[in-house]
Amino acid sequence: MVDTQALIQLKDFYTAQLLEDTLPFWFPGSIDTEYGGYLLMRDQDGSLIDDDKAVWIQGRAAWLLATLYNTVEPREEWLAAAKSGIDFLSRYCFDTDGRMFFHMTRDGRPIRKRRYFFSETFAAIAFAAYARASGDPEAANRARELFTLCIRYAEGEAPSAPKFTDTRPAKGIGVPMIMINTAQQLRETIGDPRCDTYITKWIREIETHFVKDDIRCVMEQVAADGSIIDHIDGRTLNPGHAIEGAWFILHEAVYRDNDPQLIDLGCRMLDYMWERGWDTEHGGILYFRDVYHKPVQEYWQDMKFWWPHNEAIIATLLAHLVTGNEKYAVWHRQVHDYAYRHFHDKENGEWFGYLHRNGSIAQTAKGNLFKGPFHLPRQEWYCARVLEKYIKQR
């Protein structure tokens, strides 16, 4: 990928996929003009299979639309669509304690609330991107309040009802990861003086507690002191998730004038988890692995999910552009080709979510409680943008 022409072609591909294939699958058809928000639980042909609304995905979709308005083109329809999601989140998705629900009916009645605070992190970036797009100071306030709430949970100052006893305390890489990304998004949209210090702290936690250089591995969970918990759950790795963490850190490296230590950390994480996650037999990223190659309890551990491929496409491209290392260009081509060949629905647009290990489709839905317009359009948007930047620098 050394020649600029190849980079331009790739940028054009991602832009076209985003604007002509992925986005039209969802919008404007999925905007709920009656209650606000989006109707996103759709089968492969776009037919609605459920009119419930997942709060994670409502926030992520509003973030996407506002971000496109902010960074691609100020299209009024994107801003209006973002507002629809922001209005639904504001009106219906907050509980009286300031926490958010997880799963709503179409007309905004709560079905389920969870102890995890991910509804709040996705709403925080949605409100922040929308505040930047609209200039609405109330949305910016809401984003900062949600960020404050998330920090309290991430730092353990506001413990939620525990799922486990104190017998074997564990912590997951998901919390510092999501918080890094949330802070990065706030910084790039409305700004927040807390971001840099916290990002440094969370990256340090990942590096010291989750990255294991001696065994070339990024753990998904560890004990409070960072040691490996040698039981089934503690040994379970999620390569695609760690690879997502790798590109959050490479993104931070670029923001910090190509900080060499952060570049090294991000690339180590990518290297370790590519080695552990890439399926050398069938291609694609395996979902779970065991750190010591023992059986994983989750029986579907060898399936191929869409989102680890989106994250690996970003991580390998960014690693290549930042380091110039040709290895990453080769990996990028491998995962890009696998993903667009197996996940992309050439007939209806967008990607299928779930493949068997051998690449056949396990389930046809494009949207459900956990899948919607996020990882794929974010990948296409992010890759096009980062390519544009590096092409200009040449």
Add this chain to the structure above:
Amino acid sequence: MVDTQALIQLKDFYTAQLLEDTLPFWFPGSIDTEYGGYLLMRDQDGSLIDDDKAVWIQGRAAWLLATLYNTVEPREEWLAAAKSGIDFLSRYCFDTDGRMFFHMTRDGRPIRKRRYFFSETFAAIAFAAYARASGDPEAANRARELFTLCIRYAEGEAPSAPKFTDTRPAKGIGVPMIMINTAQQLRETIGDPRCDTYITKWIREIETHFVKDDIRCVMEQVAADGSIIDHIDGRTLNPGHAIEGAWFILHEAVYRDNDPQLIDLGCRMLDYMWERGWDTEHGGILYFRDVYHKPVQEYWQDMKFWWPHNEAIIATLLAHLVTGNEKYAVWHRQVHDYAYRHFHDKENGEWFGYLHRNGSIAQTAKGNLFKGPFHLPRQEWYCARVLEKYIKQR
């Protein structure tokens, strides 16, 4: 299967599998002589992959060992092994509120407690079977107390912390099913005057609220009034589970002098869910289906799990023996042949737990938090016993 000789051969097969293949994989090697209970999280070759103890499986294993002592042969080593599990359950697995934990360390420290009361139902049948085997009145008391506690939860008199809001109340077939089986076990071991009335009530609930004759279906969950909840979760069927419910009801029919209405109900449930669950392309029972043939949210919905095959082997055999209908003998042969061909580990004994749709092995563990010595040995034990009874009647 009309001739007695075929029935005898089948009985001998199940007996030999149970005593010479399945049981030796687990016992005596898995008895924890240091802390009591069993070390059951094992890979295909029997090597231990985790020394934690799942309370469900500790109870189920103790039930199995005591039941073998009660019904197959009064071997002292089975009684002693059952006592080991009973002691571990009694000493470590009860919380101060009388509820039980879900997941323990080897030395009896709790890791997780769940809102579901299935630890308690499995402990109830374990204490009951052990009381019958040992004559220990304290174990019988404990079984009855646990049964009382389970009834309170099943009848909604002791609501646990809710997972969902009241927006869309749903109830699962799992509760009346497990309670029918728990009551049947208590009745057959220590006796309990409450059993018959409650069993009648729970069967009636299944028949009126979960069995849908118009669409030939048994629902996995329904609204409080028995109506179908037309959202993804509400539409999701678990054919193997409903087929397990079918044989609990056929078992009750036999107990009640071949009650024709119960035979009809059990056979309808089996018919409907065989039609929906049997994979006509690859063979085996598919894990989840959607009542209206829409995509199931669980991406691993087309996998083949061991236990639905154990339940279908029992249900089809029992339906054949009770009705004489040759269709059920054909189905029994189909599922028996599929299961012993694909799940059985001819090298090390026992069955693998998780196959891809095409029958290849997805994960090699024989035991984990959810799999242990229960569905397979129960199937082999139950089929051998029911065959023996019908052979004698000829």
